[in-house]
Amino acid sequence: MQKIHKIALGLLAAAAVATASDVIQLKKDTFDEFVKENDLVLAEFFAPWCGHCKALAPEYEEAATTLKEKNIKVVKVDCTEEAELCQEQGVEGYPTLKVFRGLDNVTPYKGQRKANAITSYMVKQSLPAVSEVTKDTLEEFKKADKVVIVAYLDAEDKASSEVFGETAEKLRDNYPFGVSTDAALAEAEGIKVPAVVLYKDFDEGKAVFSEKFDAEAIEKFAKTAATPLIGEVGPETYSDYMSAGIPLAYIFAETAEERKELSEKLKPVAEAQRGVINFGTIDAKSFGAHAGNLNLKTDKFPAFAIQEVVKNQKFPYDQEKEITLEAIQTFVDDFVAGKIEPSIKSEPIPESQDGPVSVVVAKNYNDIVLDDTKDVLIEFYAPWCGHCKALAPKYEELGSLYANSEFKDQVVIAKVDATANDVPDEIQGFPTIKLYPAGGKAEPVTYSGPRSVEDLIKFIAENGKYKASVAQPEAEEATEAAEEPAAETKTAEEAKESDHDEL
Incomplete structure (x- = not known):
């Protein structure tokens, strides 16, 4: 016992x-x-x-x-x-x-x-926006993160100190910032003040900014120097590349050895375009499905493509051609010069729009969504998305209410399969709902409220040019649980079905 x-x-x-x-x-x-x-x-x-x-x-x-x-x-x-x-x-x-x-x-x-x-x-977050760095703490500070930024300044240079402090406050979520006014330390580091040094544990180890101190220039320097010459595109880095504001060139390969080999081969192109185009390798075995998002075949690797991030345009390199330094150099130079037309993935334009919800594809996107005479509410959906399926009958009801109202020629309720059509919007989750008001198509309004017919009507009335409000036949029952997230990304089970992970 x-x-x-x-x-x-x-x-x-x-x-x-x-x-x-x-x-x-x-x-x-x-x-x-x-x-x-x-x-x-x-x-x-x-x-x-x-x-x-x-x-x-x-x-x-x-x-x-x-x-x-x-x-x-x-x-x-x-x-x-x-x-x-x-x-x-x-x-x-x-x-x-x-x-x-x-x-x-x-x-x-x-x-x-x-x-x-x-x-x-x-x-x-635990550090001050700018930490004081001395000869005794510099080496430790360099190890605080993969990238750290240190300004070497004259103690009397208040103007440069203010500019650096302003930049540090803006980018404190991205990098640890330090400052040293020790002239001997600057000399030991081979730096002539005033200067900013970005220390990193990859590529050449450090980069130096010695131009006139300007917050915008320092920020641009930091973002460029902190990005690996040819990095790895994956779940941890994807959003950073998307938010960088410059095109991203993808190098797809199935093995680490092949990705390394291609990186070395294309390094001169990446160096020539640093700050203009980011380059990254991507594991085609784990993330090969992403090739389809760039209008590449998903079963033929290695492959190369450029994504114009801001406009969400895709420029795939012909997969029947070999990836050589000379060929990619020419392709990239032609892209920068604007000589290559973007590849557009689109379903066929519907022969008719008989339903209450207009079906948008890439080839009719501008004609419907950017029609400046109409308020256009559009849902970006994915066929596998559970929240999209739950929304579908309510969205159809919403379309019917407007189609049979006095606003039928002023308000359009539309939807687009964002997995089968290239759209100019960068969509992070499904469903995403946006309203393009008449007369102001450059500034769509993203919907973030409960997905009920009543709330969507209020959204259109409050944000559309025509303030179009329609009445429901009966009060709608509560439809949206408070716990439901705003948008859905692909589930692990759905990702497994395609044998690929999601970025």
């Missing part, structure tokens, strides 16, 4: 170890006090049923363990149990991550949902 008792205690102890967590779970009666007592807190507001939350959980746990050593607190709140607290914090979808510096200084977490990205982001 005693032996059994010992075994039971041992199993309980093992279970306790297995379930030990460095993520602190808070409730409404403990949240405020905890945030007040700690200088910096990262909080996740989640729901147990949420697929994105489940995917985040192991990454969040790993980050919490690392950040615990740096005395940065990582917490979570179950919104199915603490609905009032989550409502107070303005939580609209899951997971929602926020950074707290007390209860009155709250900012959204803007990093990626991977352990190392969460750790890097929060370490930067």
Whole structure:
């Protein structure tokens, strides 16, 4: 009996170890006090049923363990149990991550949902916008992140110090910033003041900015120098490339050896276009499906393509041709010179528009969506998206209400399969709903409210040129659960069906 008792205690102890967590779970009666007592807190507001939350959980746990050593607190709140607290914090979808510096200084977490990205982001949050760097701390500061930026200044140069401080404040989420006024340290680093040095643990190791101090110029230098000459495009880097504001050239290959070989081969092209085009290799075995988004075949690698990120245009290199330095050099030069027409993926234009919801494809997108005489509400959807399927009957009802109203010639309810058609909008999740008001097509308004017919009507009436409001035959029942996230990305199960992961 005693032996059994010992075994039971041992199993309980093992279970306790297995379930030990460095993520602190808070409730409404403990949240405020905890945030007040700690200088910096990262909080996740989640729901147990949420697929994105489940995917985040192991990454969040790993980050919490690392950040615990740096005395940065990582917490979570179950919104199915603490609905009032989550409502107070303005939580609209899951997971929602926020950074707290007390209860009155709250900012959204803007990093990626991977352990190392969460750790890097929060370490930067724990530092001042600009840290004082000395000869004794420089080497340690260089190791604070993959990229750190240090200004070497004259102690009396207030103007340069202000410009650098302004840049650091703007980019503090991206990089740790330091400053040194030690002339001997600058000399030891081979730097002539004033100058900015970007230290990095890849490529050439560091880059130097020695031009006239200007916030915009320093920011451009930092973003260019901090991007690997030929990086790796994946889940952790994709959004950074998309937000860089310059085209991205993809090098698809199925093995690490082949990606390395192609990187070396195309390095001269990347060097010549640095700051103009970003270059990145991509694992075609894991992310080959993304080739289809660039209008490439998804079963023929290696492959090369350029994406004009701002306009979401695609320029695939002929996959029947060999990837050589000379051929890619010519292709890239012609792209920069505007000599290549973008490839446009489109379903056929419908022979007729008989339904209440207009069907948009790439080839009729401008004619329907950018018709400047009409308010156009358009849904960007994916056939596999569960939220899109749930919205479909309500969206049809919305289309019918406007089609049979006095506004039938002024308001268009439309939809487009964003997986089968190239659209100028960069769509991050499904469904995405936007209103293009008549007379102002350059500035669409993105919808973020509940997906009910009533709320969509209010949105059109409030944001459209014609203030078009229609009445429903009967009051609509509550349709949107508070827990439902604003948009859906591909699920793990759906990704497995195609044998590829999502970026």
